[in-house]
Amino acid sequence: MDRIIHLEQIVKKFYIGTENELNALDGIDLDVTRGEFTSIVGESGSGKSTLMNIIGLLERPTSGKYEMLGVDVEKMKDDDLARARSRQVGFVFQTYNLIPRMSAIKNVEVPLLYAGMPQAERTERAEVLLEMVGMKDRMRHQPDELSGGQKQRVAIARAMANDPAVILADEPTGALDSKTSRMIMDLFHQLHEEQGKTLLLITHSQMLAEETGRILTLIDGKIVGERRGNHAH
Amino acid sequence: MLIENVRIAFASMAANKLRTFLTMLGIIIGIAAVITIMTVGNSITRQNEKDMSVFGVNTMNVYMWFREDAQNEEVTVPGDMIPKFTQDMMTKMVNHFRDEIEAVSVTVWLDDGRATLPDGDEEKQYANVSVQGANPGYFTVNKATNPIIEGRAFSKDSLGKDDYDCVVSDRLVKNLFDGDAKKALGKKINIRTNKLDNAYTIVGVYKDALSSMNGMGDPTVSEKDVTTAVMVPFQNAVSLSEDPNASTLQNFDVSAKAGTDVMSFSTDLQSYLQSLLPEDSQYEINVYTNQEMIEETRKTLQQLTLAVTAIGAIALLVGGIGVMNIMTVSITERTREIGTRKALGAPRRAIRGQFITEAVIMSITGGLIGTVLGVLAGFVACHVIKMPMYVSLQSILVSFLFSFGIGVFFGFYPANKASKMDPIDALRYDS
Numbered sequence: 199m200d201r202i203i204h205l206e207q208i209v210k211k212f213y214i215g216t217e218n219e220l221n222a223l224d225g226i227d228l229d230v231t232r233g234e235f236t237s238i239v240g241e242s243g244s245g246k247s248t249l250m251n252i253i254g255l256l257e258r259p260t261s262g263k264y265e266m267l268g269v270d271v272e273k274m275k276d277d278d279l280a281r282a283r284s285r286q287v288g289f290v291f292q293t294y295n296l297i298p299r300m301s302a303i304k305n306v307e308v309p310l311l312y313a314g315m316p317q318a319e320r321t322e323r324a325e326v327l328l329e330m331v332g333m334k335d336r337m338r339h340q341p342d343e344l345s346g347g348q349k350q351r352v353a354i355a356r357a358m359a360n361d362p363a364v365i366l367a368d369e370p371t372g373a374l375d376s377k378t379s380r381m382i383m384d385l386f387h388q389l390h391e392e393q394g395k396t397l398l399l400i401t402h403s404q405m406l407a408e409e410t411g412r413i414l415t416l417i418d419g420k421i422v423g424e425r426r427g428n429h430a431h
Numbered sequence: 432m433l434i435e436n437v438r439i440a441f442a443s444m445a446a447n448k449l450r451t452f453l454t455m456l457g458i459i460i461g462i463a464a465v466i467t468i469m470t471v472g473n474s475i476t477r478q479n480e481k482d483m484s485v486f487g488v489n490t491m492n493v494y495m496w497f498r499e500d501a502q503n504e505e506v507t508v509p510g511d512m513i514p515k516f517t518q519d520m521m522t523k524m525v526n527h528f529r530d531e532i533e534a535v536s537v538t539v540w541l542d543d544g545r546a547t548l549p550d551g552d553e554e555k556q557y558a559n560v561s562v563q564g565a566n567p568g569y570f571t572v573n574k575a576t577n578p579i580i581e582g583r584a585f586s587k588d589s590l591g592k593d594d595y596d597c598v599v600s601d602r603l604v605k606n607l608f609d610g611d612a613k614k615a616l617g618k619k620i621n622i623r624t625n626k627l628d629n630a631y632t633i634v635g636v637y638k639d640a641l642s643s644m645n646g647m648g649d650p651t652v653s654e655k656d657v658t659t660a661v662m663v664p665f666q667n668a669v670s671l672s673e674d675p676n677a678s679t680l681q682n683f684d685v686s687a688k689a690g691t692d693v694m695s696f697s698t699d700l701q702s703y704l705q706s707l708l709p710e711d712s713q714y715e716i717n718v719y720t721n722q723e724m725i726e727e728t729r730k731t732l733q734q735l736t737l738a739v740t741a742i743g744a745i746a747l748l749v750g751g752i753g754v755m756n757i758m759t760v761s762i763t764e765r766t767r768e769i770g771t772r773k774a775l776g777a778p779r780r781a782i783r784g785q786f787i788t789e790a791v792i793m794s795i796t797g798g799l800i801g802t803v804l805g806v807l808a809g810f811v812a813c814h815v816i817k818m819p820m821y822v823s824l825q826s827i828l829v830s831f832l833f834s835f836g837i838g839v840f841f842g843f844y845p846a847n848k849a850s851k852m853d854p855i856d857a858l859r860y861d862s
Contacts (some may be wrong), residue, residue: 256774256854277778284776294860295771299442311435312776356775 201259201268202363202396203253208262210248210419218415223259224419226245230364230398235390237399237407237427240416246400247368247418254287255279255365264337284312288357292369294339294349302352303328309359312357321403327355331385337414347378365389371406383409432781436788443761444793455797457750458837462830464819465743466805469826471812472732477821479725488640489533489698490572491720493704495681496824498715514714516680520707527703531691534571536684539564539677540669543658544624548598548607558606561668562624564668566590570598570637572686581612583637585664592670595663597622597631600639602659612636622661625673633662693720738773750797751841757788758845769849770857783843783850790842791835798834802827 210223222245230236240246252264255271264271266286274282275376288297288309291427296305297298306324315323328334333352350370357365367386371379383406399410407413408428415423446452478667495514541562544753547553558707566681570584589596608615619630639659669678687696701718708714764767769782792838806822815819 251855254774256858280773280776280778282776283774289774291771291858293775295767297771298769299446306774309775311432311780312778317434342688360776431583 199233201229202232202266203398204263204265205229205253206247206263208259208264209250210245210252210257211260211426215259222263222420223252226262226419226421228412228414228421230396232363233390233394234398234412235386235397235399235410236412236414237401237410238406238416239401239407241402244416245419246402246416248419250368250398250400252368253364254281255287280312281353284309285360286363288292288359288362288365290350290353290357290365292372294341294346294353294373296352296356297350298341301338301340302333302371304345305341305352306356306359308336309356313360323359324355327353327358330358331355345378346374347381350374350382351377351385354382354389358389364398366398366400368400369402370399371403372401379406433788436785438544440789443765444796447761449596450757450820451793452813453575453651455711455750455793455800457704457746457753458834459749459795459801459804460748461743461746462744462801463805463808465740466802466823466826466830467808467812468736468739468743468821469823470806470809471816472736473823474809474813474818475816477734478728479728479819480490482725483568486592488721489687489691490575490684491687491693491700491718492682493705494717494719495609495714496681496717498713499528512678513676514681516683516704518560520704521683521705522678524700524704524823525683528696530701531687531696533590533686533688533702535566536567536569536686537566537665537680537773538569538683539672541624541668541672544622546603546607546620546622546661549619549621549630551607556607558603559656560622560623560624561670562659563660563662563672564672565662565663568656568663569662570635572684574686577637577639579635579637582616583632584635586634590664590666592664592727594667595631596634597630598635598637600637600638600659600661602657603661604636622663625671627671627804640789653756654839665740665857667835670862693722732813747837750792751837752796754790754837755841755845758786758794758842760846762786762849766852766857766860768854770854772858773852773854774858779850783846786846786849787839787842790846791838793832793836794841795831797844798830801834802819802830805830 205228208226208228208349209221212218212220212222219290224245226249230377238249247256251289252259255266258271266282268423269282271279274365279347281295293340296302297308300308303321303324306327310320310323325334325337328337333348333355336344336348341352344352354365354370354403357367367384370386386397386399387409390397397410403406410427413422413423414425414426435779439613440554495516497514505555521535525535536611543559543561543565546558546560548556565585567584567587567590570579577600579598582598584598585594586594588672594852599615599620601610604610604615607620615633620633621630669696685700687693697718701716704718708716772782772785788827806827808823810820
C-alpha cells in the first residue's frame with residue numbers, strides 16, 4: 199500500500215449554524231504516496247493549518263472521506279486517533295512546542311513513551327535520533343537552554359521517534375533566520391532522500407515550496423493548482 | 432509511565448516552589464495537627480495503661496466528703512464535723528461484702544523525716560523517708576505496687592501504739608544496708624519524724640515500684656535523696672502524730688478478690704456505704720477505681736482527639752481545595768504542553784494520569800512534611816508533660832492514605848478537564 203493519505207471531498211466548517219459559518223476547507227481531494235515530499239502553499243486564512251490538523255488526525259472533517267494507510271479515520275475512536283498520531287504522524291511546529299522543564303532527550307522520548315516503549319529502549323532510540331539531527335552533545339539541555347534552530351532539530355528528532363508514515367511540518371522555519379532555516383530544510387531533504395521519509399510541508403513561502411517535489415496551492419479552502427517542484431523525481 | 436509522571440510532577444513542583452509550598456500548607460497543618468494529638472494521646476493512654484498495671488486493677492479508693500450541694504462555707508472544719516467512717520460502718524461493710532473484699536487498707540501519714548543507723552555516720556548514711564502508718568491489709572491491697580520481697584508484714588499481735596516494727600523499702604535498704612535485704616531484717620533503725628526520734632525494728636522489705644517514678648520528674652533531687660515510704664503500725668503512727676484527728680478515717684482503700692467485677696462492685700460498695708449514713712446526711716461516699724480513672728482520661732482524650740481531628744479535617748479539606756485550585760491554574764498554564772502531548776499521541780488517560788499523579792505527589796509530600804512536623808511536635812509535647820513518647824504508626828498510615836486520597840479526589844476534576852482539552856485549541860493557546 200503506497201498510498202499513505204487519501205482525502206476525498208474533505209469539508210471543514212467552523213461556527214456551524216451561526217451567522218459566522220465558515221468553510222475553512224471546501225472539498226479537498228488529495229493523495230500522498232510513500233516517499234513524496236509535498237508542500238502545501240497558501241496565505242494565512244487559506245485553510246492550510248486546518249488541512250494539516252485534519253491530516254495529522256488532530257481534528258475530524260465535517261464531511262468527506264479520509265483514509266490513512268487504508269483505514270477510514272471516521273471509524274476511529276479518539277484514543278485510536280491518539281495511537282495513530284503517536285505511531286504514524288510526526289509533527290514539526292513553527293513554535294517547536296518542546297515541553298518545558300524536560301531535557302532534549304526526554305522530549306524525544308515522549309512519543310516513544312506514549313507508544314509504550316520501555317525506558318531503556320526509549321533512551322537508546324532517542325540518542326540515535328538526536329545524533330541524527332546533530333544534537334547528541336546537547337541532549338541533557340533544557341529547551342530554554344537551546345537556540346531556535348537547536349530546538350527545531352530536537353523537535354524533528356521527536357517527530358521521527360516512532361518512524362512515522364508521514365512527517366507534517368507546519369511553517370517549520372517560520373521563526374528562524376535564513377541560515378538556520380537552510381539547515382532545517384537540509385535536514386528535511388536528508389530525511390527524504392536518505393531515509394525515504396514522506397514529508398508534508400505547509401508554508402506560505404513559495405521559495406521554500408519550490409524545493410519540494412510537488413507543490414499544491416491552497417486558496418480559500420480549495421486546492422487551486424498543483425505543479426512539480428525542483429525536487430521532483 | 433508512572434515513573435515518568437512522578438518525575439514530571441517533581442519537576443513542575445520544583446519550578447514553582449513557593450506556590451507549591453503554599454498549596455501544601457493546608458495539608459501540612461492538617462496532618463501535623465492530627466499526628467501531634469494522636470501521638471500525645473497515644474502516649475498518655477499507654478502511660479495510663481502502664482500505671483494501671485502498676486497500681487493494680489482490683490483496687491479502689493473509698494472517700495467520704497461533704498455533698499456537693501451541702502452549704503458549707505467555712506474553710507476549716509471543726510473536728511467533730513470531719514466526715515469519718517466509723518468502726519461500726521467498717522465492720523458492717525466487711526461482713527456485707529465478705530465474698531468480694533480481699534483486704535481493706537487504712538493509712539495515716541506522718542511528716543517526712545530521715546532514717547539513720549543507730550551507730551552510723553548520720554551525714555553519710557541516711558534515707559529520706561515519709562512515715563506512713565498502715566494496717567496489715569495495706570500490704571495486701573498494695574501487693575501490686577509495693578510487694579513484700581523479704582520478711583513479712585506486721586503481725587497481728589504487734590499492732591499497738593507501742594509496737595515499733597517497720598517495713599522498709601528496697602530503696603532504704605540500698606541506702607542503709609548496701610542493698611542487702613536479708614541483712615536488713617531484724618536490724619534497728621532510727622527514724623526521726625515530728626521531732627521525735629524512735630528506734631524501729633525492720634520486719635519486712637517491700638519493693639518500691641513508684642519511687643523510681645518520683646525521682647523522674649525532679650532533676651534537682653539526687654538518686655540518694657529520693658524520699659521513700661517507711662511503714663509503721665497504724666496505731667503507732669496515730670500516737671506519734673500531732674494531728675488530733677489522725678485516727679479519723681476519712682478514706683481507705685479496698686482490694687477486691689480475684690474474679691470480682693470491679694466496676695459493678697465499686698457501684699454496690701458506694702451505694703451500700705451511702706445507705707449506712709442517715710438519709711439527710713451532708714456526707715456522701717465516693718468509690719473510685721483505677722479503671723474508672725483511666726476510663727475518664729481516655730474519654731477526655733477521645734473528645735480532645737475528636738476535636739483536633741475535626742480541625743485537622745477542615746484544614747485538610749481547605750488544603751485539598753487548594754490543591755484543586757493550583758492544579759487548575761497549572762493546567763491552564765500548561766495548555767500548550769497538554770496540546771503537544773496530545774499531538775504526540777497521548778491518550779486521555781495518560782494526560783489524566785499525569786495530572787492526578789502531580790496532585791497526589793503534592794499532597795503526599797505535604798502529608799509527609801506534616802507527619803514529620805507532627806511527630807516532632809508530639810515529641811516536644813511529650814517532653815513537656817514528661818512522658819515517654821509512643822508514635823502512633825496507625826495514625827501515620829492513616830494520614831498517608833488520607834493525603835493520597837485528597838490528591839486523587841481533588842486532582843481528578845482538573846486532570847479530567849485537562850484530558851478533555853481539544854488538542855487544536857491547546858496548541859493554539861497563547862500563554
